[in-house]
Amino acid sequence: MSAPRxxxxxxxxxxxxxxIGLSAEGWSVTxxxxxxxxxxxxxxxxxxxxxxxxxxxxxxxxVPPSFAADVVVSSLDRFPGAxxxxxxxxxxxxxxxxxxxxxxxxxxxxxxxAGREISGGMxxxxxxxxxxxxxxxxxxxxxxxxETVTRLAHALQCDxxxxxxxxxxxxxxxxxxxxxxxxxxVAAALGPLEADDVALAGQGLRDVTRIAASDPGxxxxxxxxxxxxxxxxxxxxxxxxxxxRDADDVGEAVTDLIERGRVEVARIPGKHGGAKRDWTPxxxxxxxxxxxxxxxxxxxxxxxxxxxxxxIEHSPRQPVxxxxxHVLPARAGELAQALAANDWEIAAP
Amino acid sequence: MSAPRxxxxxxxxxxxxxxIGLSAEGWSVTxxxxxxxxxxxxxxxxxxxxxxxxxxxxxxxxVPPSFAADVVVSSLDRFPGAxxxxxxxxxxxxxxxxxxxxxxxxxxxxxxxAGREISGGMxxxxxxxxxxxxxxxxxxxxxxxxETVTRLAHALQCDxxxxxxxxxxxxxxxxxxxxxxxxxxVAAALGPLEADDVALAGQGLRDVTRIAASDPGxxxxxxxxxxxxxxxxxxxxxxxxxxxRDADDVGEAVTDLIERGRVEVARIPGKHGGAKRDWTPxxxxxxxxxxxxxxxxxxxxxxxxxxxxxxIEHSPRQPVxxxxxHVLPARAGELAQALAANDWEIAAP
Numbered sequence: 001m002s003a004p005r006x007x008x009x010x011x012x013x014x015x016x017x018x019x020i021g022l023s024a025e026g027w028s029v030t031x032x033x034x035x036x037x038x039x040x041x042x043x044x045x046x047x048x049x050x051x052x053x054x055x056x057x058x059x060x061x062x063v064p065p066s067f068a069a070d071v072v073v074s075s076l077d078r079f080p081g082a083x084x085x086x087x088x089x090x091x092x093x094x095x096x097x098x099x100x101x102x103x104x105x106x107x108x109x110x111x112x113x114a115g116r117e118i119s120g121g122m123x124x125x126x127x128x129x130x131x132x133x134x135x136x137x138x139x140x141x142x143x144x145x146x147e148t149v150t151r152l153a154h155a156l157q158c159d160x161x162x163x164x165x166x167x168x169x170x171x172x173x174x175x176x177x178x179x180x181x182x183x184x185x186v187a188a189a190l191g192p193l194e195a196d197d198v199a200l201a202g203q204g205l206r207d208v209t210r211i212a213a214s215d216p217g218x219x220x221x222x223x224x225x226x227x228x229x230x231x232x233x234x235x236x237x238x239x240x241x242x243x244x245r246d247a248d249d250v251g252e253a254v255t256d257l258i259e260r261g262r263v264e265v266a267r268i269p270g271k272h273g274g275a276k277r278d279w280t281p282x283x284x285x286x287x288x289x290x291x292x293x294x295x296x297x298x299x300x301x302x303x304x305x306x307x308x309x310x311x312i313e314h315s316p317r318q319p320v321x322x323x324x325x326h327v328l329p330a331r332a333g334e335l336a337q338a339l340a341a342n343d344w345e346i347a348a349p
Numbered sequence: 350m351s352a353p354r355x356x357x358x359x360x361x362x363x364x365x366x367x368x369i370g371l372s373a374e375g376w377s378v379t380x381x382x383x384x385x386x387x388x389x390x391x392x393x394x395x396x397x398x399x400x401x402x403x404x405x406x407x408x409x410x411x412v413p414p415s416f417a418a419d420v421v422v423s424s425l426d427r428f429p430g431a432x433x434x435x436x437x438x439x440x441x442x443x444x445x446x447x448x449x450x451x452x453x454x455x456x457x458x459x460x461x462x463a464g465r466e467i468s469g470g471m472x473x474x475x476x477x478x479x480x481x482x483x484x485x486x487x488x489x490x491x492x493x494x495x496e497t498v499t500r501l502a503h504a505l506q507c508d509x510x511x512x513x514x515x516x517x518x519x520x521x522x523x524x525x526x527x528x529x530x531x532x533x534x535v536a537a538a539l540g541p542l543e544a545d546d547v548a549l550a551g552q553g554l555r556d557v558t559r560i561a562a563s564d565p566g567x568x569x570x571x572x573x574x575x576x577x578x579x580x581x582x583x584x585x586x587x588x589x590x591x592x593x594r595d596a597d598d599v600g601e602a603v604t605d606l607i608e609r610g611r612v613e614v615a616r617i618p619g620k621h622g623g624a625k626r627d628w629t630p631x632x633x634x635x636x637x638x639x640x641x642x643x644x645x646x647x648x649x650x651x652x653x654x655x656x657x658x659x660x661i662e663h664s665p666r667q668p669v670x671x672x673x674x675h676v677l678p679a680r681a682g683e684l685a686q687a688l689a690a691n692d693w694e695i696a697a698p
Contacts, residue, residue: 113549113551128696130634130694130696131634131671131696133548133549135549161545161548161549163545163546167543167546168549170541170542170546171542171546171547171549172549174538174539174541174542174546175539175542175546175547175549175550175551175554176549176551176553176554178535178538179535179553179554179557179558180553180607181590181593181603181606181607182531182534182535182557182586182590183553183557183610184589184606184607184609184610184611185531185585185586185589185590185606185610186527186528186531186586186610187609187610187611187613187614188585188586188589188606188609188610188613189523189527189582189585189586189589189613190523190524190613190616190617191585191609191613192519192523192585193519193520193523193524194516195616196510196512197512197516197519197520197523197524198520198524198613198616198617198618199482199510199618200462200482200484200510200517200520200521200524200525201524201617201618202462202524202525204525204528204529204532204559204560205524205525205528205617206617207556207557207559207560208528208531208532208556208557208559208560209528209610209613209614209617210553210556210557210614211553211556211557212607212610212611212613212614213611213614213615214607214611216603216604216607216608216611219600219603219604219607220600220601220603220604221600223593223599223600223602223603224598224599224600227599230593230599231593231594231599233538234590234593234594235594236534236537236538236540236541237531237534237535237537237538237590238587238590238591238594240533240534240537240538241530241531241534241583241586241587241590242587244530244572244579244580244583245580245583245584245587249573250572250573250576250579250580251568251569251570251572251573252569253572254530254565254568254569254572255565255568255569257530257533257534257537258529258530258533258561258563258565258568259565260533260536260537260540261532261533261534261535261536261537261558261561262533262536262561262562262563262565264536264537264538264539264540264547264558264561265536265558265559265561265562266562267539267544267547268539268547268550268554268555268558269547269548269550285479285480290650290653290655291650291655293646293656293659294643294646294647294649294650297642297643297646298643298647300643301639301640301643304639306639307642309661310642310659310661312658312659322480345479347477347479347480
């Protein structure tokens with residue numbers, strides 16, 4: 001079966017990246033954007049040709065989330081032979097609009113889960129979604145419509161995850177939208193501190209607040225579209241924080257919350273979807289000089305120890321960093337000895 | 350001036366590590382613990398000798414935070430010629446107790462800021478604190494007492510930071526204690542999700558909740574001792590979350606919070622205490638096989654590009670990971686080209 005003739009609406013980063021990726025796979029792709037310049041740019045970088053009057057088999061709506069429902073509904077009307085999908089990160093309101101249009105059997109929701117730090121429409125890349133999950137919400141769609149969108153995701157080398165739209169929205173509120181808000185609230189609470197006080201920050205604060213550096217970008221749209229699930233999650237978080245604030249014994253309340261949180265963190269999948277492996281950290285003092293990290297990994301490889309993960313903690317005032325190599329527990333002792341023998345200073349785990 | 354004769358009270362991880370570190374520097378160290386077995390273990394691993402009746406010049410109290418004030422006060426009495434310091438991560442209540450004892454001129458608060466994930470009394474290492482900040486709170490201490498404790502921190506190769514005890518406690522509430530609580534609350538809010546839903550987690554959630562995996566350990570003590578600063582910070586966070594929950598326009602409220610959070614995140618120092626550098630990410634698809642990371646860094650080094658930081662994002666279901674090399678913006682394009690020429694698949698930033 002030949003690839004579906006595909007039309008992309010929206011030539012921003014996501015739409016243009018999809019166009020480039022599908023074109024590279026030999027798909028016939030057209031692309032349009034309400035902004036003529038954006039459309040011309042997308043065509044010039046190989047994201048698709050101009051729509052030529054031919055009827056597409058598949059329409060991909062890649063517009064800002066607040067416009068997605070309207071453009072999906074108008075596309076179902078405009079291209080009566082086409083399967084329509086969209087890439088917004090909230091799915092239930094768009095599915096409801098598609099159903100209400102009477103053409104729900106041709107609408108399939110998509111959520112390609114690219115990294116959060118992406119922005120800027122000129123940075124399109126065909127492999128933007130490679131190796132990332134692509135959520136497919138079938139809703140009231142026909143089996144062949146779902147098959148078409150699944151082909152799309154596979155063509156972009158994504159990992160397809162089937163979900164119900166409401167379950168998707170409830171899940172992303174808890175795994176993505178509320179964590180973003182909470183990270184920003186933790187960062188905002190640094191406000192009263194002097195610069196010297198903020199300098200006491202360790203890796204823990206850096207990790208918690210890393211996504212708080214994100215561009216506000218589409219978060220307003222996302223919050224509006226997923227308000228009830230977001231607010232339900234925030235209420236959950238507020239209730240836990242209030243329990244600590246109001247506890248007779250704040251120590252007991254903190255212990256209880258940390259213990260409940262640990263149970264949940266253990267459910268977050270690690271590498272390859274398995275339960276998080278219990279790697280053992282080996283922490284090394286690494287001078288900030290070119291090639292040191294390479295030498296460190298070379299010394300680890302020389303004793304045949306596979307490094308599963310790396311974290312680098314920068315000392316706030318000294319020209320060294322602490323680099324932690326995460327390895328299988330059975331190999332950690334051997335690795336530490338071998339590194340010490342190569343004049344590395346081993347620090348605490 | 351010869352090193353102060355030093356007595357350590359408390360042979361857990363922190364006390365024993367200090368004993369080992371100072372002994373390695375040639376200091377005369379004695380160590381005691383209420384638990385005879387712990388004391389014997391500490392002596393056997395070189396953390397210090399038994400107290401022999403000689404009068405120490407410096408006493409280091411390394412007991413659980415809830416006992417620190419009592420042991421500091423009793424030590425000021427018991428060793429009338431000694432400077433006394435303690436290592437608890439909350440300082441004002443202990444300083445107040447020392448002042449009230451009438452011997453405040455001989456008490457200096459310390460907070461050596463080791464990594465959070467450390468636990469277990471048998472894992473003592475002499476370089477536990479190497480390259481970490483060591484906060485010194487002078488309070489009502491004499492200049493010579495402060496000088497003695499500063500020597501201690503320098504002997505352990507720490508980076509000394511002078512702070513007032515109350516300012517320290519307010520700061521660590523915001524940079525450490527409240528972020529721990531908030532991370533646990535974000536993790537606990539995953540409770541209602543099915544396993545498949547949790548599997549949608551991306552690197553953002555993993556970062557936000559990493560410290561939520563910490564052992565509850567001393568957090569109960571810390572929360573009790575620093576309750577007012579912790580609650581003030583939690584109140585700040587709750588108020589921001591309530592603003593979002595109750596906003597007429599949730600989109601506007603989220604945008605406002607993210608923008609305020611970004612301003613604060615930019616104040617968290619990066620490598621070497623400077624403002625966070627604006628590194629540019631180059632993301633590469635790395636197969637999960639031994640030696641791949643080494644090959645990647647080797648290829649980066651071959652074109653002379655220094656890798657400032659690395660993050661590894663594990664794909665939840667596929668046998669590849671996305672590895673991001675953070676480099677100077679001027680070198681990112683060149684690095685990406687060189688890696689692509691070496692058959693690396695470059696993914697999105």
